[in-house]
Amino acid sequence: RAIVRELDRIKEQNPAMVSGVVPLQEIDPTLFESRFLRKIRELGEGHYGKVELCMYDPHGDQTGQLVAVKSLKSESEGPENSNLRKEINTMRELYHQNIVKYKGICNEEGGMTIKLIMEYLPAGSLKEYLPKNKAQTSQHRLLHYAVQICQGMDYLGSQNYIHRDLAARNVLVENETLVKIGDFGLTKSIEDNADYYTVKEEQDSPVYWYAPECLIHRKFYKASDVWSFGVTLYELMTYCDRKSSPPEMFQNMIGRSHGQMTMARLVKALEDGWRLSCPPSCPDMVYIQMRRCWAHAPEDRVDFKGLIEVFERLLS
Ligand code: ADP
Numbered sequence: 001r002a003i004v005r006e007l008d009r010i011k012e013q014n015p016a017m018v019s020g021v022v023p024l025q026e027i028d029p030t031l032f033e034s035r036f037l038r039k040i041r042e043l044g045e046g047h048y049g050k051v052e053l054c055m056y057d058p059h060g061d062q063t064g065q066l067v068a069v070k071s072l073k074s075e076s077e078g079p080e081n082s083n084l085r086k087e088i089n090t091m092r093e094l095y096h097q098n099i100v101k102y103k104g105i106c107n108e109e110g111g112m113t114i115k116l117i118m119e120y121l122p123a124g125s126l127k128e129y130l131p132k133n134k135a136q137t138s139q140h141r142l143l144h145y146a147v148q149i150c151q152g153m154d155y156l157g158s159q160n161y162i163h164r165d166l167a168a169r170n171v172l173v174e175n176e177t178l179v180k181i182g183d184f185g186l187t188k189s190i191e192d193n194a195d196y197y198t199v200k201e202e203q204d205s206p207v208y209w210y211a212p213e214c215l216i217h218r219k220f221y222k223a224s225d226v227w228s229f230g231v232t233l234y235e236l237m238t239y240c241d242r243k244s245s246p247p248e249m250f251q252n253m254i255g256r257s258h259g260q261m262t263m264a265r266l267v268k269a270l271e272d273g274w275r276l277s278c279p280p281s282c283p284d285m286v287y288i289q290m291r292r293c294w295a296h297a298p299e300d301r302v303d304f305k306g307l308i309e310v311f312e313r314l315l316s
């Protein structure tokens with residue numbers, strides 16, 4: 001009798017025991033069950049992965065949440081899969097208002113494949129957002145985005161990470177006043193610098209965002225991220241206009257169809273001092289900051305703290 005009473009008491013305190021189902025969510029809120037994850041639409045596709053908008057609704061009563069889910073295009077255990085695992089481990093450690101929030105993971109096929117669950121930013125990346133919202137986005141606003149990107153990057157550096165893929169396509173828009181850095185697929189901890197990312201020449205290839213030392217020696221420093229920020233600032237000031245994108249501008253300069261020689265040409269041009277030119281109607285003081293990011297030697301470049309100071313002065 002005492003045992004039965006005890007059992008009733010326990011059941012009262014744990015209603016989930018009665019129904020026999022304990023949703024995984026109640027055990028670990030960062031574990032998402034794939035059967036409750038419903039795809040709504042594709043958000044984007046990159047080198048090795050794809051990102052989808054999904055509804056996660058474990059109770060099946062429309063009380064669920066929208067999430068962005070990153071997974072691999074081909075579902076096989078390989079180097080890409082370990083890239084995604086690294087990206088997950090990086091994102092999990094980052095907490096900053098200008099960095100996309102990690103929400104959890106979804107394991108499939110008994111842990112063979114993994115998905116990254118993050119917060120969904122409805123306005124997409126700056127590359128999609130800016131051309132569409134040019135009319136209601138002032139230059140003042142653009143500089144606010146620039147400060148926010150610098151703040152996120154300064155935090156990333158303080159945690160000893162190098163992003164290695166900073167570009168407008170990887171900065172996401174929460175709303176018209178807030179942007180966040182995303183896509184940590186190439187991010188490295190400064191300690192594990194032994195291996196490097198092999199660069200390919202495609203339209204969206206990060207090579208056009210890379211500093212000379214990345215192209216020549218495949219070495220990445222915090223200052224290499226500063227160079228890429230300069231290119232991102234250039235994109236901001238052009239409202240991500242396709243016709244003046246960094247790859248377009250470079251190819252206009254050297255001419256098209258150099259195939260295998262494109263990289264060598266790019267390196268040569270940068271070494272000879274070629275730089276993206278000042279975008280139309282971009283204030284001199286802002287272009288000066290781009291040039292400070294594009295000093296040939298990493299040690300001669302401004303750092304993110306220095307940039308924040310200048311932008312805050314320009315904005316005050
Ligand atoms: P990849 O490594 O394949 O480049 P990204 O993480 O950059 O993947 O995502 C690709 C695209 O998907 C982004 O440029 C953006 O348009 C969209 N995207 C990614 N994450 C989110 C998110 N959390 N919310 C909304 N859109 C996103």
Ligand code: MG
Pocket residue numbers: 046169170183
């Ligand atoms: Mg990307």
